[in-house]
Amino acid sequence: MRSFVQVSILGVVAGGVYALLAFGIVLIHRVSGVLNFAHATLAMTCTWCFFYLSDQDSGLGIPTPAGLLGTVALGFVFGYVLNRVLFVRMANEAVTKVLATLWVAGLLAQALFPVVQGVVPAQLATTLPPVNVKIAGAGVALQQLAVVVLAVAVALVAHLVLKKTMAGVATRASAQNAPVAELMGVDTLKVTSIAWGVAVASAAAAGALVVPFTYLDLGSLADSLLRAIAASLLAGLVDLRLAVGAALFIGWAEAQLLALGPPFSGAASLIVSVIVLAVLLVGPDRFVLSRYEKLGPA
């Protein structure tokens, strides 16, 4: 029987992947107003590339750390190009943009299915040594712990970059008023594309680091997407740090419900839906956006 603290630690660690995905979703939404429903599919596409780069039998067999770096770089290019080629050309309507992200997800799934058929589900190698770290008696894989640390670090660094650097100011300016930002000399297309690149790169890292603990399939992160969207909504789709915190909270809450056993364990998957619907009914703007309107973003 695991204690409350042990379950909490395992839950927070499980929430790491939601956190990295939520970070990307919020970042993309902040800079371009797009809620990226294709985020999990993009992550899995990059993870598939990671498998191809690092697998000894079916792939190129390069060392996994190098493969991970290559995957993250590929994710960046993927996101950058996707924004430049597709999303900037879309009509500035939320529904069209939502459909465009779903289109990307559908396209990747259609295009990849014949390629990966017969190969997946496959097992991926871990990048970090496969050792367990004991925290308050709970055994946690080092790589899973690294995902949480990475999510928190990325969110904090991104927050500081957005707040303290000129590049961050340019990004915020592009997000808030693109025409004025362009008049001030900001290359808004470049700025939003870089943000897209960073977001997809973080998703690629999430996939490559987490999927070794399950198996590689195109739908491996589908469940995580809804949790990441829930966390993003709790953060009002603007606050990167809060999104990561909310994602870890969702992981923790799910773990606690599962640990309680029936009938509570059955509600574990329901909690995300409840959060999403509650936030939508109350109004996502009321959660964080109103605070931003008063204080200014980031």
Added chain:
Amino acid sequence: MTSAAARLGEGRVTRLESILSRRLPRTTALVVGLAVALVVPLAQSPFWSFVAALTALYVVFGLSVVVLTGLSGQISLMQFTYVGVGAFAAYVAGERNGLPLPVAVVIAGLATVPVSVLVGVPALRLRGMYLAIATLTVADVFVRQVFASRAVLGTASTTGALMTRPSVIESDRALYIAAFALACFASWTVAGLRKGRLGRAFLAVRENDDAATALGVNVVKYRILAFVLAGLYPGVGGALYAYLIGGIAPLQFGFTQSLQLLFGVIVGGLFSVTGAVVAALLAVLQVELFKGRVGLVTMVGLLQLGVLLVVMMRKPGGLVQIAQDAVAWARLSPTRRWPVVVGAVVGVVVTLLLAYHRQDMAARVLGVVLAATAVVLYRLRRRLFWSAA
């Protein structure tokens, strides 16, 4: 007096002339088309009745998207959940409680109403992206919690249950006739809806809430009504769908199927009954006719996504609008342009027929030739077509 009577008479003659010259050919074509659509599958093997029944039901499902998204402007990623609600309600009413088929079908339709209201009321406050998330979440709840619950299924398993067809629709042919009748009725009502007061109210709400309210349109009522109607069609269709495929399983009614339906209707044409028919044909092509042939399913899927991109960026009316534009383009210079349009349609149909008959190599070659010809014609369009325009 005389002049008024003459004017009236003249008016009547003009109207009659209009009916004879414009409506009669269309009505005749429609009746002949429907007769062919009904008779031809029945004259073939039962498999074709099955395929035709599936197509008819997909038309019904697609019409719900036309009503909700096309007419009232509300996005939903849970339209196949309504199909599931209808299917599971028919299972509970017909299979578990032994109620007759008509009662089970009516219950299947009515079961969607509370779900529609449940979604429609919060949807009053939500738009676009947020509405998409809300419907996606509700679909997830239904698939995981409602459809997979033992209380609904009444079995130890949560993966699904089998359905036994009632004697009246025991054969695929009988089921096709029922599905065909439902599709015709649904198409007729949606077509009427577009031209009527209700359709105009939906369009007003879609275009501008505030302006519609100022003109006396009850926005709340029409928004919820759109959801209810958009649930009713797939609910009733869902009952027949469950009997057609012989069973129900939660994962059949998930987000993926809803998304494919939405994409299909957008590609076909979001604002017309024809769009739903095109969407149904595309869906059946993928899920039934090319079943198990990964390459072909992928090819059709990628083609559909390609058209979807064009639709999202240039042609919001979908393939219906593209066809209308192609006809208008061809009419400007019939001798030069009609062969191109007819050739393209014949080429695509022949490619699909070759693919269906497992002449994969021939289909691929023809597909590549068509694509290459299209590129060449597009590059040379000024030299070949513009001078004649």
